[in-house]
Amino acid sequence: MAGEYANSSEYIQHHLTNLTYGRFADGEWGFAHGPEDIAEMGFMSIHVDTMFWSIFLGGLFLAIFTLAARSATAGVPGTLQNICEMAVEFVDDNITQVFGSRPNAIIGPLSLTILVWVFLMNMMDLVPVDWIPYLATMAGIPYMKVVATTDPNATLGMSVSVFLLVLYYNFKIKGPLKFGASLVTHPIPHWSMYWFNFILEFVDMLAKPLSHGLRLFGNLYAGEMIFILIALLPFWAQWALSLPWAIFHILIIALQAFVFMILTIVYLTQAHEVDEH
Amino acid sequence: MEQSLIFVAGGILMGLGAIGSGVGIGILGGKYLEGVARQPELQPMLMTQLFISLALVDAVPIIAVGISLYMIFAL
Numbered sequence: 001m002a003g004e005y006a007n008s009s010e011y012i013q014h015h016l017t018n019l020t021y022g023r024f025a026d027g028e029w030g031f032a033h034g035p036e037d038i039a040e041m042g043f044m045s046i047h048v049d050t051m052f053w054s055i056f057l058g059g060l061f062l063a064i065f066t067l068a069a070r071s072a073t074a075g076v077p078g079t080l081q082n083i084c085e086m087a088v089e090f091v092d093d094n095i096t097q098v099f100g101s102r103p104n105a106i107i108g109p110l111s112l113t114i115l116v117w118v119f120l121m122n123m124m125d126l127v128p129v130d131w132i133p134y135l136a137t138m139a140g141i142p143y144m145k146v147v148a149t150t151d152p153n154a155t156l157g158m159s160v161s162v163f164l165l166v167l168y169y170n171f172k173i174k175g176p177l178k179f180g181a182s183l184v185t186h187p188i189p190h191w192s193m194y195w196f197n198f199i200l201e202f203v204d205m206l207a208k209p210l211s212h213g214l215r216l217f218g219n220l221y222a223g224e225m226i227f228i229l230i231a232l233l234p235f236w237a238q239w240a241l242s243l244p245w246a247i248f249h250i251l252i253i254a255l256q257a258f259v260f261m262i263l264t265i266v267y268l269t270q271a272h273e274v275d276e277h
Numbered sequence: 278m279e280q281s282l283i284f285v286a287g288g289i290l291m292g293l294g295a296i297g298s299g300v301g302i303g304i305l306g307g308k309y310l311e312g313v314a315r316q317p318e319l320q321p322m323l324m325t326q327l328f329i330s331l332a333l334v335d336a337v338p339i340i341a342v343g344i345s346l347y348m349i350f351a352l
């Protein structure tokens with residue numbers, strides 16, 4: 001596939017560019033056909049392929065789990081029911097371990113959604129890197145990036161949503177006064193050092209969603225990058241590197257989905273801990 | 278000249294990241310084995326914790342590898 005491009009650098013750039021829809025400088029809306037177009041659009045643009053694949057996979061997750069729930073039996077369960085029950089029980093175990101048994105309606109469904117959704121989006125990394133972009137090129141779509149989690153917009157979007165939930169629960173459980181107090185009194189409980197505590201806590205608070213989203217993005221981006229580099233080799237040599245990396249990548253895919261979920265639970269647990277001081 | 282500097286930078290990026298996380302994961306695995314040897318019944322719980330911290334440590338060098346490969350091949 002690499003033969004159609006001028007050089008390897010152009011091939012890599014092409015595979016790392018999102019299909020972008022946005023507003024050109026002259027006020028018209030349309031798809032970008034190159035890096036210059038994307039630079040011209042700036043903020044007023046949206047990554048159509050990221051949106052499509054993430055929403056499609058979210059719908060797939062809902063469809064699979066709804067199907068399993070509708071056809072669930074108390075007798076001998078089928079394969080689908082087994083898989084879904086395993087996922088639900090796994091999430092449930094982790095929540096009871098970390099979060100405990102506080103009443104909270106949202107953390108269970110949220111964690112399950114994050115786990116399965118991120119897992120499915122990461123899973124697209126195992127589809128050979130050229131299949132879908134090549135089909136898209138034949139259909140007239142210039143760019144197609146299938147792994148939604150290799151787009152920082154998707155991962156940071158998820159982590160910022162979790163962060164907003166954390167803020168919400170901080171205000172709801174602790175109340176504005178206690179929450180504010182916990183921001184300024186933490187490492188050094190003396191009034192003259194409150195400004196210093198606040199700087200520390202503030203940086204800590206900003207770093208949480210940032211590292212949460214960037215960790216997932218970085219891992220998947222690096223994995224995708226290596227798959228693309230392997231695809232540059234001659235076709236008879238690719239399997240020798242692609243196969244071991246894909247097998248290792250299965251571990252990374254599941255692990256990163258799991259870590260994203262666990263960190264969500266941990267952050268929400270911190271927001272619920274009232275009587276710490 | 279500039280291209281060769283990028284190669285050197287990419288090499289340093291990958292190598293130093295690997296050293297740090299190598300030491301970290303080595304200590305992590307050793308402590309995990311110690312913990313399991315002391316209390317074998319805690320093994321499943323420790324395994325979960327091991328994987329969490331493994332993924333946290335592992336992220337940094339993998340990201341470094343990705344960035345350095347991008348620097349070397351795509352810049």
